[in-house]
Amino acid sequence: MNGLVLGGTYALLGIGLTLIFGLMNVVNFAHGEFYTLGAYAAFATLGLAGAHFVAAVLAAIACGVALGAVCELTLLRPLRAESIDTTMLVMIGVWITMQNGELLLWGGVAKSIPHPFPTAPLVLGPVSIAPLRVFVLALAAGLIVASYLLIHKTQLGMAMRATFQDRDTAALMGVRIGRIHTATFAFGSGLAAAAGALLGPVFLAYPSMGDLAALKAFSVVILGGLGNLPGATLGGLLLGVAEELGAGYVSSGYRDAVGFVIIILVLLLRPAGLFAKQERIG
Amino acid sequence: MTRAGRFVPVLLALTLPLWLGSPYFLHVVIMAGIFGILALSLNLLLGYTGQLSLGHAAFFGIGAYTSALLTLRLEWSFWLALPCAVAASGLAGWLIGRLALKLRGAYFVLVTISFAGVIALVSVNWMDVTNGPLGLPGVPAPALGPWSLRAKSVYYYLVLVAVLLAYLVCRRLVASRIGRAFVALRENEALAESVGVDVTHYLVLAAVVSAAMAGMAGSLYAHYTRFVSPEVFLFSYTVTMVIMVVAGGKGTLAGPLVGALIFTALPEALRAVTSWQWQMLAYGVLLVLLVFFLPRGIVPALAAWRAWKAP
Amino acid sequence: MARVESALTLSVRDLAVRFGGVTALAGVSFDVHPGTITSVIGPNGAGKTTAFNAITGYLRPTRGRIEYVGVPLTGLRPSAIAARGIVRTFQRTSVFPSLSVADNVMIGLHLRGSAGVLDVLLGRRRRAAEESRLAHDADGIIEFVGLGHRRGEVASELPYSEQRLVELAVALAARPRLLLLDEPGAGMTTAEKAAVGRLIRRIRDQSTTVLLVEHDMRMVMGISDTVIVMNHGRVIAEGAPASIQAHPDVIRAYLGSAGDRD
Numbered sequence A: 001m002n003g004l005v006l007g008g009t010y011a012l013l014g015i016g017l018t019l020i021f022g023l024m025n026v027v028n029f030a031h032g033e034f035y036t037l038g039a040y041a042a043f044a045t046l047g048l049a050g051a052h053f054v055a056a057v058l059a060a061i062a063c064g065v066a067l068g069a070v071c072e073l074t075l076l077r078p079l080r081a082e083s084i085d086t087t088m089l090v091m092i093g094v095w096i097t098m099q100n101g102e103l104l105l106w107g108g109v110a111k112s113i114p115h116p117f118p119t120a121p122l123v124l125g126p127v128s129i130a131p132l133r134v135f136v137l138a139l140a141a142g143l144i145v146a147s148y149l150l151i152h153k154t155q156l157g158m159a160m161r162a163t164f165q166d167r168d169t170a171a172l173m174g175v176r177i178g179r180i181h182t183a184t185f186a187f188g189s190g191l192a193a194a195a196g197a198l199l200g201p202v203f204l205a206y207p208s209m210g211d212l213a214a215l216k217a218f219s220v221v222i223l224g225g226l227g228n229l230p231g232a233t234l235g236g237l238l239l240g241v242a243e244e245l246g247a248g249y250v251s252s253g254y255r256d257a258v259g260f261v262i263i264i265l266v267l268l269l270r271p272a273g274l275f276a277k278q279e280r281i282g
Numbered sequence B: 001m002t003r004a005g006r007f008v009p010v011l012l013a014l015t016l017p018l019w020l021g022s023p024y025f026l027h028v029v030i031m032a033g034i035f036g037i038l039a040l041s042l043n044l045l046l047g048y049t050g051q052l053s054l055g056h057a058a059f060f061g062i063g064a065y066t067s068a069l070l071t072l073r074l075e076w077s078f079w080l081a082l083p084c085a086v087a088a089s090g091l092a093g094w095l096i097g098r099l100a101l102k103l104r105g106a107y108f109v110l111v112t113i114s115f116a117g118v119i120a121l122v123s124v125n126w127m128d129v130t131n132g133p134l135g136l137p138g139v140p141a142p143a144l145g146p147w148s149l150r151a152k153s154v155y156y157y158l159v160l161v162a163v164l165l166a167y168l169v170c171r172r173l174v175a176s177r178i179g180r181a182f183v184a185l186r187e188n189e190a191l192a193e194s195v196g197v198d199v200t201h202y203l204v205l206a207a208v209v210s211a212a213m214a215g216m217a218g219s220l221y222a223h224y225t226r227f228v229s230p231e232v233f234l235f236s237y238t239v240t241m242v243i244m245v246v247a248g249g250k251g252t253l254a255g256p257l258v259g260a261l262i263f264t265a266l267p268e269a270l271r272a273v274t275s276w277q278w279q280m281l282a283y284g285v286l287l288v289l290l291v292f293f294l295p296r297g298i299v300p301a302l303a304a305w306r307a308w309k310a311p
Numbered sequence C: 001m002a003r004v005e006s007a008l009t010l011s012v013r014d015l016a017v018r019f020g021g022v023t024a025l026a027g028v029s030f031d032v033h034p035g036t037i038t039s040v041i042g043p044n045g046a047g048k049t050t051a052f053n054a055i056t057g058y059l060r061p062t063r064g065r066i067e068y069v070g071v072p073l074t075g076l077r078p079s080a081i082a083a084r085g086i087v088r089t090f091q092r093t094s095v096f097p098s099l100s101v102a103d104n105v106m107i108g109l110h111l112r113g114s115a116g117v118l119d120v121l122l123g124r125r126r127r128a129a130e131e132s133r134l135a136h137d138a139d140g141i142i143e144f145v146g147l148g149h150r151r152g153e154v155a156s157e158l159p160y161s162e163q164r165l166v167e168l169a170v171a172l173a174a175r176p177r178l179l180l181l182d183e184p185g186a187g188m189t190t191a192e193k194a195a196v197g198r199l200i201r202r203i204r205d206q207s208t209t210v211l212l213v214e215h216d217m218r219m220v221m222g223i224s225d226t227v228i229v230m231n232h233g234r235v236i237a238e239g240a241p242a243s244i245q246a247h248p249d250v251i252r253a254y255l256g257s258a259g260d261r262d
Helices: A002-023 A031-048 A053-079 A084-106 A131-153 A155-165 A167-172 A177-202 A209-224 A229-249 A257-269 B003-019 B023-048 B056-072 B078-100 B105-125 B152-174 B177-187 B189-194 B199-225 B235-248 B254-273 B276-293 B298-309 C048-055 C078-083 C101-112 C117-121 C125-144 C160-173 C190-205 C217-223 C241-245 C248-256
Strands: A122-124 A127-129 C010-019 C022-032 C037-041 C063-068 C086-088 C178-182 C209-213 C226-231 C234-239
Touching (some): A002 A031, A002 A131, A002 A155, A002 A177, A002 A209, A002 A229, A031 A053, A031 A084, A031 A177, A031 A209, A053 A177, A053 B276, A084 A209, A084 B235, A084 B276, A131 A155, A131 A229, A155 A167, A155 A177, A167 A177, A177 A209, A209 A229, A209 A257, A209 B105, A257 B078, A257 B105, B023 B056, B023 B152, B023 B254, B056 B078, B056 B105, B056 B235, B078 B105, B078 B199, B152 B177, B152 C117, B177 B189, B177 B199, B177 C101, B177 C117, B189 B199, B235 B254, B235 B276, B235 B298, B254 B276, B254 B298, C010 C048, C022 C048, C022 C226, C022 C234, C037 C190, C048 C086, C048 C178, C048 C209, C101 C125, C125 C160, C160 C178, C160 C190, C190 C209, C217 C241, C226 C248, C234 C241, C234 C248
Parallel strands (some): C037 C209, C037 C226, C086 C178, C178 C209
Antiparallel strands (some): A122 A127, C010 C022, C226 C234
């Protein structure tokens, strides 16, 4: 059950990154930092301003979207003609900057994010789970559904799909390519921030939490196939469950290795991802 | 540079411990040397064959741990442990090289990071062998017959020899048919294949040499600080290496060395003024700025400037 | 340099390539005779470059046999095929962009060198001798294609037609016995095409067999000994230029598919 909670948030991370990596072809090593940003934003709104939990998550998303847009406009757009290695290096720079910025701002001690839920676990049949986690799962699911709706039902989503399938035609049809890129990156970053805001209260918030999150996001994207939204969702859930099982049956120290091993195995054996046959967005 | 012009720096380098005052500066120079070897090794992969390996700390760490364990647990001599460390890292490099054959670009980067991540986790969790997060203290200093090489001023010469060796190997490789094959792979792999460059062979070769060199640096590090812990796998080491290579000038021979000098001396100088986090923050910003303004690095930029000034 | 080859240089039998439901080649058979210039022509999408890719190891054929001087080539990597004396150029300009012309050609000379890792790290004199020999050979090839005045210039900064000459020089450096040229005249002026045509004839005169893909009819008919016509992944005609020009199927293939002719 905990695996699903983790998995839901991993799915959010994965969807965000598959859009950025899979469609924009940007190796966003700073993705984990947006996750951290979300967690700290939640901390600020909840802990300091005492707002409602949902509001905190929304605030986190807003931060992610805003900063993501800024990044895309200032850093990625001028470099769009460059090779993927160049953008990779830039995003590594952003990664380092953001992480150490957070370190300076909040200090290295992990912060516990307060939440309004009772700590006594709910018992549903054979499973007992903390109410917080149920809420997290529900919100995550809601966000995933919202993402689908955005991509498939709205005009923005259609424009995004068009741009990434055939940029030149989309441009001819009047789609503002620049805006779509900014919107995609902002959207992906916002999702990462949401994941951070959701998982932050479950665990703790500390500046380097993004590193592992980023790696896991990449492994979800690789598992599901680049640009493959349903794949990312399933991949995220799979990873969450696998980690929980792994920690339970093998050893909790190697829990994080699951993500690494997945990356290595999938890239070696089925580089297109486990769910490659499913529909791609672009 | 004239004959005399070249002679002076050589003399300075050879007599460094005599005139460099404090042992602290000597320490900085030694660390710069070790990182110089690391930067040169990363440059082989990144600058010459064009493969961005972000897991280089893994090779460094494997070298450090192998050397430390062999001398600590099995009481081997340093002079035996060093080649073994080199071999162990080289083997890891062979593995990565074979992996690179199927993957390019971002995927290769991810695999190298994952590889480093797994190795780091192993070193933390395999308590029986590596002593986990507590690390391995008391790694013996190397000895040459009855003389111990423990003292900084003496260790300096060991590192100096190693740096020269690494530089020579790189230079010989780069200026040869092999170096041309490396560059060909970076510039246009399909074309390189069409004229008979065996991609497999040269990618693996680059990876093995690169990893082996990093392993040598690791061993030197282990026997200098005489303590090895999973911290050697810290991503910040990899980041520092990448900055050294990219800022110094990837694809050149002097670039990584210059980068190593700057980015070992700079943090030490800054340490007095500000904290480690600000420094890493500055690194991040610097990396972004470099990509925009000095994409080829300091050494090529200097060379271009010099060429432009002298018509 | 007279070379006698008793077997056929290149023998292609029933070569087929399918990917993802698309049949790029539907069973192509032809022979290329030693010491000749053979051209492959056909409308766009006829499968010409696909055939090149399959012959030189960049594509794995679905079916068929390719033999060179009696030795099968199918399944070999491009670098192994190059080692057997078959070198190709590419449809889109393919050079080593940030290297000088001289360095480009030096890479082409890769197979003519023999220095391995140990040689490089240890031996000095033999390596130096080999390097100077290679540099000398490189100069010769650069002169042959007429780029002597561009030796030190960066390849990607040269004008288009000269970049294609660099490409040619790199391919020649690998000392091919069979040279596959993919649209050597593409994007060139008439005068440049004529120069390339003369160059190709000189290459043939030095006993290198040439197989080329081209769209420019005049160029093709002017230099070829044999012309092979492809359409829809098949060979529809094969013979001397004059007979091909009068061939009804060929005329139909070009005129019938309106808009394909260039």
